[in-house]
Amino acid sequence: MTLTHIECGYLPLVDSAPLIIAQELRFAAEEGLDLSLIRQPSWSALRDMLALGHIDFAHMLSPLPIAMSLGLGGMPAQIDALMVLSVNGTVIGVSADLDAKMRATGWVNSFDDPKIVGQAIFAATSNRVRIGVPFPFSMHRMLLDYWLARDPNFDADRVEIITVPPPQMAAAVKAGALDMFCVGEPWGTVAVQQSDAVLVLPSRAIWQFAPEKVLGARRGWVEENPGTCHAMIRAVYKAATWLENPTNTPLAAEILARTQHLDLPDHAIDPALSGLVVTKKGDAPLQTDRFLVFHEGAANFPWRSQAGWIAHQLAKWHGLDAAQASQTAHACFRPDIYRAALAPLGVDMPGASQKCEGALHHPTAVASTRGKMILGPDTFFDGAEFDSAQEN
Amino acid sequence: MAAGRWPNPSVAFLTGSVKSTVKILVVEPDPDKARDIIDALTDGGWSDVTVIATASQLDRTVQQQNPDIILIDLANPDRDTLEHISLVSDPKARAVAMFVDHTDEAMTQAAIAAGLSAYVVNGLQKDRIKPVLETAIARFRMLSKMQSELDAAKQALSDRKTIDRAKGLLMRARGISEDEAYTLLRKTAMGQGRKVIDVATALVTTADLLR
Numbered sequence: 001m002t003l004t005h006i007e008c009g010y011l012p013l014v015d016s017a018p019l020i021i022a023q024e025l026r027f028a029a030e031e032g033l034d035l036s037l038i039r040q041p042s043w044s045a046l047r048d049m050l051a052l053g054h055i056d057f058a059h060m061l062s063p064l065p066i067a068m069s070l071g072l073g074g075m076p077a078q079i080d081a082l083m084v085l086s087v088n089g090t091v092i093g094v095s096a097d098l099d100a101k102m103r104a105t106g107w108v109n110s111f112d113d114p115k116i117v118g119q120a121i122f123a124a125t126s127n128r129v130r131i132g133v134p135f136p137f138s139m140h141r142m143l144l145d146y147w148l149a150r151d152p153n154f155d156a157d158r159v160e161i162i163t164v165p166p167p168q169m170a171a172a173v174k175a176g177a178l179d180m181f182c183v184g185e186p187w188g189t190v191a192v193q194q195s196d197a198v199l200v201l202p203s204r205a206i207w208q209f210a211p212e213k214v215l216g217a218r219r220g221w222v223e224e225n226p227g228t229c230h231a232m233i234r235a236v237y238k239a240a241t242w243l244e245n246p247t248n249t250p251l252a253a254e255i256l257a258r259t260q261h262l263d264l265p266d267h268a269i270d271p272a273l274s275g276l277v278v279t280k281k282g283d284a285p286l287q288t289d290r291f292l293v294f295h296e297g298a299a300n301f302p303w304r305s306q307a308g309w310i311a312h313q314l315a316k317w318h319g320l321d322a323a324q325a326s327q328t329a330h331a332c333f334r335p336d337i338y339r340a341a342l343a344p345l346g347v348d349m350p351g352a353s354q355k356c357e358g359a360l361h362h363p364t365a366v367a368s369t370r371g372k373m374i375l376g377p378d379t380f381f382d383g384a385e386f387d388s389a390q391e392n
Numbered sequence: 393m394a395a396g397r398w399p400n401p402s403v404a405f406l407t408g409s410v411k412s413t414v415k416i417l418v419v420e421p422d423p424d425k426a427r428d429i430i431d432a433l434t435d436g437g438w439s440d441v442t443v444i445a446t447a448s449q450l451d452r453t454v455q456q457q458n459p460d461i462i463l464i465d466l467a468n469p470d471r472d473t474l475e476h477i478s479l480v481s482d483p484k485a486r487a488v489a490m491f492v493d494h495t496d497e498a499m500t501q502a503a504i505a506a507g508l509s510a511y512v513v514n515g516l517q518k519d520r521i522k523p524v525l526e527t528a529i530a531r532f533r534m535l536s537k538m539q540s541e542l543d544a545a546k547q548a549l550s551d552r553k554t555i556d557r558a559k560g561l562l563m564r565a566r567g568i569s570e571d572e573a574y575t576l577l578r579k580t581a582m583g584q585g586r587k588v589i590d591v592a593t594a595l596v597t598t599a600d601l602l603r
Contacts, residue, residue: 044471044490044509052504074475074490074511136476163476164448165469177448 003034004228010037010047010059012168012262012271015086015213017040017252018294019059020261022239030238031231035092037261042165043135045073050216051077056225057232059085060216063310066329067137067201070311072318080222081214081307081333082314082341083233087299088204089212089272089292090140091188093120096196098179099280111279111286112383114147117200121180122153132164132172132181140182141364142313143193150382170194184212185272185292186264192281199279202288207358209297209378211306214333222337233341236344237300244295249273297363298350300338305354307333308388326388330354348373357386414438414520417459417469421445425535429463432531440526447473454487454488461521462488462511463528466504474511488513491521499525506532551589558592561599 010016019037028035038055047068050058052075065079094102098121099109107120121129122377133141148154164172164243166187172178181191182203191197203210204269211368215236242275245253253273257266271277277293278284292300311329315322335353342349351367360376367373380386416438420426433441442457444450447470454462454477464471478488491510492500495544499522506529512521520580555577562573581591 041467042469042471044475045466048466048504048509052501054504072479081560134477135472159478163473165472168469172448214417 003029003032003149004181004231005034006057006228006232007035007036007038007055008057008059008232009040009049009055010261011040011043011046011166013059013187013213013262014256014262014264014269015089015292016128017243017273018236018239018255020256020259021243021252022235024255024259025239025242026243027238028232028235028278031235032226033231035232035235039261043138044049045208048075050079051075053221056217056221057082057122058216059201060134060214061135061138061140062211062214062306063137063139063142063248063314064135065214065216065332066307066310066368067314069328069332070269070314070318070320071323072314078219079332080219080337081216081302082214082222083236083300083338084211084231084298084306085213085215085294086304086351087209087211087293087297090143090182090184090203090234092117092180092182092198092201092203093173093188093191093197093199094180095173095176095178096198097176098124098129099198099200102200108237109198109279111199111201111277111288112205114205115151118148118151119153121148122151122158125179126276129159129179130162130177131159132162132169132178132183134163134166134169134183136163136276137314139212139310140184142310143203143210145313145317147206147381153251171198171278173177173197173224186268189268189271189278192278196281199277202277202291204288206381207378209293209299209357209360209376209381211303212292214302222334227336229337230341233338234345237342237345240295240300242347243273243294244286288348298373302333302335302338303349303354303357304330304333304335305357305386308354309357309386311361312386330388346370350375354388357388358383359385414440414461414516415457415459416441416524417453417457417462418443419445419447419450419462419464419468419474421468428535429528429531432527433524434481436527438527446470447477450474451477458513460513460516461491461524462513464509464511465532466507466509471509478511484522486513489515491525493522494506496522502529503532507536508532512524514535551592554596555592558595561595 008019010019023035023037046058049055065081067073068077068079099125102120105120105123107124114368119180166183169181169183169187170191173191242248253266253269256262256269272292275288276285277288307329311325315325339349348368348370350373356377358380360378362377363374364376416433418426418429420443430441444453488511491512508528510525559570559573562576577588577591579586
């Protein structure tokens, strides 16, 4: 069988694992695809390469396709999110200096309580807190904003958001250019090891089920190549299923370390896959459930309500019409294509394509095609619920 | 690098003063490459060129230097920082936008292919940006070709060293000549469907481990 050659851009982060596994364990080849992974130096470069047709698919920050489709940023284009590649998986950390000041206020790091951490940050310093994020259109920045803006002592002047490429995050903390950061693994772990940074929260403490990366493609190309898109979704879905099985974790870490795609040692990859995170140099690792989710709880399903939540934040930041932004965003997330692609595998699918985000406090059985689907938890730290249907 | 900062009167005379008033900021950590880009721009008639090594202080630099165009390598991770600056809606700050000419996609594609991205400050007119970009694209294309040739030469040299070490190890261990050692490496590589360099690297690594 002749394989269809496709090129997929990615950034060397642990959450690109479904793409690497799809290629290395030949899930892509089984679907008739000759998958070539093209490493990108920055999110801007990845975005440009996708928009200009130099790559077919891309590992994207979940807000990026929506921002591009809304015409925000340097390279507007109609980009669709065909599936979610990963849920959660990022960490928030502070510099050793801010950590000491926070502890002086009586704060104790439990690595799970956003309210207490927020109070400690604003009590510890009256200076403007400089916070590093990897890209302006990222779930990192959205979660930080959602969290800090709800602190009673928050004021827009008290924080400064700075974009720093993830591999430079540790150095920026060490150089005293950042007080705080939100970054995807392994770069949080690297900051702990190299810069004495202290991890104060996994991002999932803010939103327990935040879509982190999605599989993006140009809408025009998607329409012209439905079969290739379906095959890619199936290949990545199988890889995600394989990754979710805990017995495969050691082998996954070895494959990710061995194959040069990430160019990272095993010990930098392990924490994200195992959820055993060292928050401070020399401390014992803490077990964090659902730290990085590849498959469980219908993680790969591109919920239109997730797109709606992202559009809501973007509309607020950039002064866009909320209803229009939401409509554009809903059209970017493609549960229709996802369902069609996985139909031949007989995969259990949710009855609806949107849900009330933040409503599930526990794993909950929901209506699905095979009647076996369990979703959640997906709550926000402040207990709020986001109903995309009502926002429109 | 200082030479690039002051207007060159003879060039300004030859090419007209309008051209030289375009202020260009280059973000490039490699001083040699930066000098090369300045030279190309100066030769083209743009003499007001400033170079910074990293984009970390870029917002401040943009305020101080007041550039019209910012040029940066497509592969430079600092691009994401630039992207952020282009979105900051501070009314006091100067507007920075990525240059994409939708009426001239060939130009954007040529820039991407050459590994160059450009940002325009305060919406300088297209006709004044294009010649700068054309010059920069040509230079970036040349530099990236030189770089890949240099990388290939370095790789070849490092492969040669590894193969020499592997030959030496075989000669000592098996008491054979250099030619015989190379023939053995080649035969093994062919038998396993691998490259000579891969077999040599494996041998050298193993020998280092056993030492």
